[in-house]
Amino acid sequence: MLALRSRLAATLASRTVAPQVCSSFATGPRQNDGTFYEFRTYSLKPSKMNEFLENFKKNVHLRTAHSELIGYWSVEFGGRINKVFHIWKYDNFAHRTAVRKALTKDKEWQEQFLIPNLALIDKQESEITYLVPWCKLEKPPKEGVYELATFQMKPGGPALWGDAFKRAINAHVDRGYTRLVGVFHTEYGSLNRVHVLWWNESADSRAAGRHQSHEDPRVVAAVRESVNYLVSQQNVLLIPASFSPLK
Secondary structure (H helix, E strand, C coil): CHHHHHHHHHHHHHHHHHHHHHHHCCCCCCCCCCCEEEEEEEEECHHHHHHHHHHHHHHHHHHHCCCEEEEEEEEEECCCCCEEEEEEEECCHHHHHHHHHHHHHCHHHHHHHHHHHHHHEEEEEEEEEEECCCCCCCCCCCCCEEEEEEEEECCCCHHHHHHHHHHHHHHHHHHCCCEEEEEEEEEECCCCEEEEEEEECCHHHHHHHHHHHHCCHHHHHHHHHHHHHEEEEEEEEEEECCCCCCC
8 A cells, every 4th residue: 555655646746747847948038029030141252242232332222112121241250251241120921021022023123233233142141030039139329340149059949058148148248348239049040049249349349348258257157157058159240331220
């Protein structure tokens, strides 16, 4: 009888614990907003970089008539150069589909920019990302330079590494070593990837802030926890175009 009671108690305990274990993977803020951001990267022929940017500058109003441009930059350091990076905002996937259809029918956009400039592009890449639920898109107070840091995290998603990653980002923000513009989690592209867009007054002020953060025990401790879930990371320094909303 004692053995039977022990087995029954163990069974009830396992039934009680199991829902708690499962629910723990679903805790925290969720992605309820349908708004997403498309990251587009174009690699250009070296001799055509300036021509491409000038052409877009002249015709940007034709494109922004269809959807919102968040920012447009050229890559200065950190990988292949002669590359432009731009972010577009959409309310949802139906919105993006409608915009793409409208662009195919926009003869002015097609004839003045798209068709003449296709020959200048070597490669095009696209990612669909969401702002993480604990971050809002911020606009810097004045012109500067931007750093896009890309973190490839271990499989498992934010349920696994989200809290530690948030603490690492906030440790930098709270100490004022750099200014956060946005944190984006990839939905279509390489999964378990997070992009962090930072702003600094200059490349030198960014370097100074980075050196200070490396000596700050609170930042070091937060980063040390987050890197347990890190696979790789990469960063690029971005220079905003004259027509970029984010300067």
